[in-house]
Amino acid sequence: MSGLSLQSTLAHGRAFAYIAAFHPELTAFRRDLHAHPELGFEEVYTSGRVIEGLKVCGVDAVHTGLGKTGVVALVYGRGFSAQNPGRMIGLRADMDALPLPELGDMAWKSCKPGLMHACGHDGHTAMLMGAARYLAETRHFAGTAVLIFQPGEEGYAGARAMMQDGLFERFPCEKVFAQHNAPDVPLGVVGVTPGPMQAAVDRIEIRIIGKGGHGARPHQTVDPVLVAGHIITAAQSIVSRNLSAFDQAVLSICAMHAGNPLAMSVIPGEATLVGTVRTYSEVIQQQIEDRLTLLCTSIAQGMGASAQVNYERVYPATVNTVAEAHFVADVAAQLVGKDKVWRNMMPSMGGEDFSFMLQVVPGAYMRIGQGLPDGAGPHPLHNSRYDFNDEILPLGAALHASLVEHALPLMAA
Incomplete structure (x- = not known):
């Protein structure tokens, strides 16, 4: 034009x-x-x-x-x-x-x-x-x-x-x-x-600590990759099942880091998930932070691992x-x-x-x-x-x- x-x-x-x-x-x-x-x-x-x-x-x-x-x-x-x-x-x-x-x-x-x-x-x-x-x-x-x-x-x-x-x-x-x-x-x-x-911008980092070992003997390990998979799936329930349909929020797990792609038979000892949360309300923001922390630590504990959640509020x-x-x-x-x-x-x-x-x-x-x-x-x-x-x-x-x-x-x- x-x-x-x-x-x-x-x-x-x-x-x-x-x-x-x-x-x-x-x-x-x-x-x-x-x-x-x-x-x-x-x-x-x-x-x-x-x-x-x-x-x-x-x-x-x-x-x-x-x-x-x-x-x-x-x-x-x-x-x-x-x-x-x-x-x-x-x-x-x-x-x-x-x-x-x-x-x-x-x-x-x-x-x-x-x-x-x-x-x-x-x-x-x-x-x-x-x-x-x-x-x-x-x-x-x-x-x-x-x-x-x-x-x-x-x-x-x-x-x-x-x-x-x-x-x-x-x-x-x-x-x-x-x-x-x-x-x-x-x-x-x-x-x-x-x-x-514009939404608030939060950064989430979830560190999952398990026990590494041989991929042929997973029963001797606490697989953090498996724990990460359950956390990724469960995290999607926070917006759909813990917030009102009238509330607006986005929770996205955008990256996962675990193990070495050249080591096909090594179960790693740790896995890390990185993502973002977007909200318009501080009340909803706090609700998501609390629920995500409880969910991650509980899932990890239930599977024999531990999880540390770092929830960083970047921009309001x-x-x-x-x-x-x-x-x-x-x-x-x-x-x-x-x-x-x-x-x-x-x-x-x-x-x-x-x-x-x-x-x-x-x-x-x-x-x-x-x-x-x-x-x-x-x-x-x-x-x-x-x-x-x-x-x-x-x-x-x-x-x-x-x-x-x-x-x-x-x-x-």
């Missing part, structure tokens, strides 16, 4: 029209980031390009070193300053890439073997940069825009690291917003929902506050039209460390469609052939900027 066709779908938008004028520059910036992917807390090149771009944009202040490689920029609205910042609204974009080999053949393909921007964080960074330029050049708001360029979203809890470095103490935001591209949502659609938007659920979710939907409707706003978008079982920010500051996490009209790809997130759709750069930047302008309106003359 061309830029003109996307623009024709927009209902209103001073910000979009303004930002669309430098769409080629945003595209070049995004593709440069794509070509130089970096993992969490290693975003040295990326944060350097962000700092350089922010200075060119004319923001009022750039703060570095929050969460190691995180960057925060401040833009003051008309009549506001460092001495009088007024109310603050936060906008967040993530910057890190993934440890995946890139299989695409575009000119801006990753130059680092085994690393690529497979989740579109390069695009998120470029959209916030576009908002930074627009806000700095127009300043059509009353207060301070806090632009948060966050490292380490992909499993490193970069949001928490920035908060531990005093993010919201130094920049006390009244509200905070973030957006994520969605290849499975039609181009130009904005989706949000009050309440849970991403829960939008109700008022801010409605606010996002209302602002988006003025930008793209009511028919292109999904106000009750189905939550995802994927995780997101923006959840840490929403635990302390009201706000909302939204998705912006970049797919085909039928909601199809071309390629999903975390896929080796994924690429961000540059078509939505002005729209995402305009949505960021519009949230600030509507949250911090100038007084009528």
